[in-house]
Structure formats: structure tokens, C-alpha cells
Amino acid sequence: xxxxxxYFADLYAGNDDPWALxxxxxxxxxxxxxxxxxxxxRYERAFExxxxxxxxxxxxxxxxxxxxxxxLDPTAVELAxxxxxxxxxxxxxxxxxxxxxxxxxxxxxxxxxxxxYLDPTDWLQVLExxxxxxxxxxxxxxxxxxxxxxxxxxxxxQVHAMLARHLPLYAQFRHEEADFLLEYWSCxxxxxxxxxxxx
Numbered sequence: 001x002x003x004x005x006x007y008f009a010d011l012y013a014g015n016d017d018p019w020a021l022x023x024x025x026x027x028x029x030x031x032x033x034x035x036x037x038x039x040x041x042r043y044e045r046a047f048e049x050x051x052x053x054x055x056x057x058x059x060x061x062x063x064x065x066x067x068x069x070x071x072l073d074p075t076a077v078e079l080a081x082x083x084x085x086x087x088x089x090x091x092x093x094x095x096x097x098x099x100x101x102x103x104x105x106x107x108x109x110x111x112x113x114x115x116x117y118l119d120p121t122d123w124l125q126v127l128e129x130x131x132x133x134x135x136x137x138x139x140x141x142x143x144x145x146x147x148x149x150x151x152x153x154x155x156x157x158q159v160h161a162m163l164a165r166h167l168p169l170y171a172q173f174r175h176e177e178a179d180f181l182l183e184y185w186s187c188x189x190x191x192x193x194x195x196x197x198x199x
Contacts, residue, residue: 038108040108041063047068047102048069050113051069052079054083055083070093106138109133111142112142113145115156120154131187146178160181172185
């Protein structure tokens, strides 16, 4: 079964940064790698579910005309709203995956550190919803910790493998380290022009 809401409520009960997203160099570097890996300089509309306290959201907001953030936990939602205060093009809403997926379309969807909290059935539904929500030239970025997490129904490799097996997207980029896997998938194959090949 997918991890329930109490799991996250317990994490936030005594700590406004339970994963040390603000303080750990690992987390900061990973965020910056994710944002640097995005192939387009600017996105019109992006969706970041499981935004936690908004540390990644702030960086994504610099690259997007509009950013929709979502989290299951009400404390996380409030923290993310505080972190993105003053950014009028950013909205943060409460919602649970996969049931509260927005009806809008996006040219970027960011699924970072979320897949292993969902069981395979829910995760596949999230991936299917993501593909259905992408614009024709849209992209999907995934980033997940590769080590086991107690109480989670999947690990990071399983999460990424499901996308590779089941969905009609084109792999554009893959970066793997001992601790995490970062991938970018798009609706269109990457076309390299002659000038770029010869540069």
C-alpha cells in the first residue's frame, strides 16, 4: 500500500525540514543538478507534486512562467507557501497522488523523491497521468534516492524502471550516482542538428 498521510504528519510534527533539504549539501547539489539538467531555458507551465517545504520550488520558479506545486501534508503546504511568498506565478495546493492530479496541461512535470512512497498501482497511475498532462513538446523529470527506505513499498530503481517499461516517452538524459538517479523524458525524440553535432 502507498504510505499514508500520518507518516508525513509525524515527520513534520517536530521538524519543519525533516529531510534537511535546506541544510544538507547533498540535497542542495541534487536540486541544482536537477534544475541545470532541464534542456529548455524557460517553461510556460510546470507542475511539482510532493513539493515538501518548497526548496526545489524556488529554483523551478526561476525557469517557469507558471508553477503549480502540491503536497499531501498541510504543514508542507504552508511551508512551501512561505518559501515562495512574493512569487505571484507560483501556487501551492494540498493534494494527494494519484487522486488529486490537476486537470491542466504542462510542458514540465517534476517527480522528485515521491515515487517510492506510492505502491506500484498508484505510481503507474501517476505516470500515466503525467504523460496525459504533457504538452506535445513537454518533458518529465524524475529524481529518486537509490537506497532502501523503511516502510516504502518501492525503491528508486523500481520507480524509474516502471516509466521505462510502460510509457511512450523518449529518454533524453540520465545521470546516476551512488545515491540517486536523475532522468529526463520527453514526448518528442531529441533531434540534433548538424551545427550541434559539429560544435
